[in-house]
Amino acid sequence: MSDEKGDGAVDAEQLAQRYRSLVDHSPDGVVVHEGGKLVYANPAIVRLLGANAVRDILGRPVTQFVAPRDIGPMLARIARLNATGDASEPAEMALIRLDGGTVDVETVSVLTIWQKRRAHQVVIHDLTAQRRAEDAQRRAEQHFTTVVSQLEEGVVVIDRGGCIESINPAALRIFGHAGGDLVGTAIAALPLALLDPNGQPLSASRHPVARTLATGETIARYVFGVDRADGQRRWLSGSSRLLNPGDPESPAVSSFNDITEFRASRRQLEYQATHDPLTGLANRSLVLSRLAGALGTSEDLPVSTVLFIDLDGFKSINDTLGHAIGDTVLQIVAQRLQRSLRQDDVVGRIGGDEFLVLLSGGTLPVDLDGLVTRLRQAMAEPIIARGHRIHVDASIGVTPLHPGDTRTPEAVLHDADVAMYQAKPAAHHEGPGSIRRPNNTHAS
Incomplete structure (x- = not known):
């Protein structure tokens, strides 16, 4: 024991x-x-x-x-x-x-x-190390908050329920809500309308950030629009991603830049590159591009017929009255062509006094004869420009397109040009480019 x-x-x-x-x-x-x-x-x-x-x-x-x-x-x-x-x-x-x-x-x-x-x-x-880490994290968060608040880029954090957790001043300005607070607001209840890139209504459930919340997918460089309460429409380029990718309950962060002015500028540049600066009609490049697209279609042709229009004696107008009046005549002719054609038809100025018309598919031959007559009559109406009464006749060449057409756009243009010259002798009614001076000098 x-x-x-x-x-x-x-x-x-x-x-x-x-x-x-x-x-x-x-x-x-x-x-x-x-x-x-x-x-x-x-x-x-x-x-x-x-x-x-x-x-x-x-x-x-x-x-x-x-x-x-x-x-x-x-x-x-x-x-x-x-x-x-x-x-x-x-x-x-x-x-x-x-x-x-x-x-x-x-x-x-x-x-x-x-x-x-x-x-x-x-x-x-x-707790010294822990306090240092907490202080460092707090300073980092404060630094991050300060940086985000100073960004020109809008930043919005959206919770799993689709409500705003945080939003920086830039986003408030872009949304037209500067000075207010949208924290807690559901995306679907924002005081603005969402738009897709084509300007059509975009529901909150179809916005890319909703897909990020649903799938965790990062989506970059998408374009959407907002119609603000003040009537302004702003276009935005955005990205959305999960704030904490490893967390299944992570909110999403959406960041976006206002590209309204850039978009307008780009569209203006695109317009200038594809339109005639004098008349506003499509230029040669755009018309031939549309024609090439039509020739590449085997059936249901978007373009049925090509018209080549030339103003008879236009050179004498420039030589006699000057280029300023000649420019006015071209502008009025362009307006008359547009008024005489359907919305789906394409009319362009391809150079000097030459115009090309792409008639949309479905135009019947009987309709075509009447259209050519109406165009000639519209061109023949007197033009009053700076006290001058000017008569302009037009020669119109016609070439149809057909399914499986193997011609190039330049070949079609050549055929229409030849047809126009063949029609020229019958196109004169009162003499090419004849000019009369009216008693009054009112310009129209």
């Missing part, structure tokens, strides 16, 4: 040594205070308090090392510990170092037996 007791004592001593070694090497501070005074401190707390050796802190009141504001709550926590092994809830507090500095820690107190007397063992975790 005595041997068994001896063995038990040895085991207990070994266990105590192992525990003591574990505590001594713990990265967390461990102290024991009895009757309010420190009776044990491990090396980690010695370093944390800035002491040179454990003797520098043993025997001192535990409250000497606790920030005054935290003493009361600490004493209240340990007062609630009644039975050996009871532990307090983790609590944050500030310790005072021997050099007067402070350090934030998290502590847990346990009621224990120390040398056969009740005492409190405290495990102390240094």
